[in-house]
Amino acid sequence: MxxxxxxxxxxxxxxxxxxxxxxxxxxxxxxxxVHPGKVVYETYCLTCHQADGYGVPGLNPPIVKTEWVLGDKNRLINIVLKGLNTPINVNGQTYRNPMPSHAFLTDVEIANVLTYVRSNFGNKASAITTAEVQTVRAAK
Amino acid sequence: MTKTIYSIGFRIFSLYLMLYALPNAAQSLKPDAKKTIIVQKGFDVITIVPSLGRARHITVDSNGTIYVRMNEYNIDGKGIVVLKDTDGDGRADIINSFGDFTGTGIALYKNYLYASSDSVVYRFPLTATGIDASKLDTIVNGLPYNPQHGSKNIVIAPDGKLYVNIGAPSNACQEVDRTKGSKGMDPCPLLETYGGIWQFDANKLNQKQSDGIRYASGLRNCVAMDWDILTKHLYALPHGRDQLNTLYPEFYSNEQNAELPSEELFQITKGTSYGWPYCYFDHLQNKKLLSPEYGGDSKITGRCDTMPKPIIAFPGHWAPNDLLFYHGNMFPEKYKHGVFIAFHGSWNRAPLKQGGYFVAFVPMKDGKPTGTWEVFAEGFAGGKEITSPNDAKHRPMGLAEGPDGSLYISDSVAGTIYRIIYVNK
The missing domain is CATH 1.20.5 (Single alpha-helices involved in coiled-coils or other helix-helix interfaces)
Incomplete structure (x- = not known):
């Protein structure tokens, strides 16, 4: 026994x-x-995009209720992988700070954090899978 | 007979004084019934205008007319707003705007209003009837534009020297900006054209950057600058670098990043380098330390031993956006010749609560602080504690002194323009 x-x-x-x-x-x-994407968000994203996801006026864009986050998955994955080095217009406001590449994150971490972002902060969009991140990374 | 005419003339003159001159005196100013910001005891607040839009720096002429620089076009599609108070209550009764470019810098010099975009410094002539917006001179053209730290804010000294901030389009001059693991470039090539204050001639047209002098270097982005007429020096308070904790978690905790690096106030000396990107100041250790991108570990001083220290240091990320040496007669003696600082407020202290979002004061004598800094005006943001900058309803941005010694403050969020007066009660 x-x-x-x-x-x-x-x-x-x-x-x-x-x-x-x-x-x-x-x-x-x-x-x-705890959502695994939350851990990634708090480590790598929160400083600029802030705890509430609303970013910093004029500098770092919001990730709340914007097509950049809720829309085309490939475009969103690419921003995380390659960063953005030009001002971005989000909901009529311009944001000037560059976003660095986060290609050092694993496909799993990127899928987790994007799934978390797309389904939190008042956002309601579908999950992003590791396979989708893999495909975009391979295509670059 | 002559005496009677003289007497009548005197009475008319007196009547004129009562009707027209007096309304401009402080006694007829009407402070806000309910203060929207918190000021030191003995002071009152007048909301000159509640919402102009994305206001930046401001200046006030000898008649009390206020010129506000806009970062985005106002509702009339213009970049400079002119505010006039005709009835003497302190609030703007006439609001005009002109100028087909946006930006931060604005200054009065001789009979001109100077205003800058993020790449050009212009000026407009002041006439008896106001600004002649049709006559636009270009003073400096083709300054390097980059969206990050793009403000070309200006200061003009009494000798006609024009000082322009050319902020560095970078956090710490890494090979790849703001990217974990990317090394700092050594020497930093950005310092050739950015990361300093350039000196030009305010009276000369069509200058290029190469016609100016790199007056001071190693300054990341000096949105806050002023010329002190007493010590005859330029002073600047650059924005310190961001992200020590996210780029170097092995050396800096979130708590350390919230406090570091210090925001440093410098008395600027021609030809001097103040350390960016190689060095930063740590007010807790009272040392100029080597940046982690250049081999630093939060303790090593390295090449920074000989770098100039600030005359006073503030906790990190408060974002100083304007400096004003106060020489007016309205405020009590302790404020005379001291310096006011508009701290726009932080974002990079996250995940800890944010800091700044107030106007500070430092008493000064002979170019040195005679005491520590104190909060002069606060409560702009609205809440008691600000976690996210997006929650701030107002953020102090620009400072100016009026002809009577009033202090003017602009707000970058709603575009509220405040006037602070001393009422001694």
Whole structure:
């Protein structure tokens, strides 16, 4: 009885670990309930786009309720991969700061953060998959 | 008979004084019943005009007429707004606008109003009836334009020297701007044409950048500059670099990034370099430190040992957008010859709460602070704490002193123009 309990527990741990390692958009953060894209957002995006996603007037554009985020997925993925070095017009306002390339992020991290951004801050748009990021990265 | 005429003449003159001269005196100014910003005790606020649009720097002439520079065209599609108060209550009764270009810089010199776009400095003649908008002179043309730190704000000294800020289109002169892992270029090639203050002749037409002198260098972006007539020096307070924590998390925590680098106030000396991009100031260690892009680790001073230190330093990212040496007679003695600073307010302190969004004051004597800085006017943003700059309802942007010693403040969000008066109560 004692032995089989150990076996079951070990199996459970192994299954959980395996799932954590392999899940694309579901990482070990599922235990804490935090969206994995949120972690990426807070590390790499929040400083410029701010905690509320509204950015900085005149400098860093908002990621809330804009076609740049809710529209064409490929264009959005490309901005993350290549950055933007020209002023951008969002909802009638111009933003001047450049956005650096974030090609150093993995395809999984990019898919996670874009899925998070497209479904938070009042945004309601479909998820972006790792495969979609892979395709855009390969095409550049 | 002659005496009677003289007497009548004197009475008419007195009546004239009562009717016309007095309304311009401080006694007839009507402060706002409810203050929209918080000022030091003894001061009152007059909202001259509530919403002009994206206002930048301002200047006031000897008649009290206010000229406001616009970063985006106003509702009439113009870039300079002129405000006049005809009934003496302090609020604008006549609002005109002219100028087919937007920008930040504005200054009065002799009988001209100077205004800059992000690549050109122009001037308009002042006539007895106002500005002649049809006669536009080009003073400096073809200044390097780049969207990042593009403001070519100006200061004109009494000797006719024109100082132009040419901000660096970069955060820290990395090979790839604002990109993790990208090295700092050494020497930084941007300093040839950017990242400093250039000196021109305010009386000479059609100058190019190469006709000017690179007066001071190693200054990332000096939106805040002023000439002090007493010490006969230019002073500048550049915007310090961003993103120490996101680019170098191994050396800087979010808490350290919120405070660093210091915003540095310099007395500018001709031919001097002040450190950007190689060095930055840390007011907590009171040291000029080596930037991480150039081998720094938040402790090493390296080549920065010999770099000039600021005359006073402020916490990071507050975004100083104007300086004003106050020489007026209206405010109490402690303000005389001291300096006001408009801190536009931060964004790069995130995820910590933001800072700035107020007008500070530093008492000065002989070019040095005689005490620490203090908040002079605050509450522009609206809320008690600002987490995101987008929440700010107003942000202090430009400063000017009126002929009676009033302090004028422009706001870059709504375009409110405030006048601060001393009422001694």
């Amino acid at each position: 004692y032995k089989s309990l150990i076996v079951i527990t070990t199996c459970l741990i192994l299954i959980i670990s395996y799932q954590s390692l392999n899940a694309e958009t579901v990482s070990s953060n599922i235990i804490t309930g």
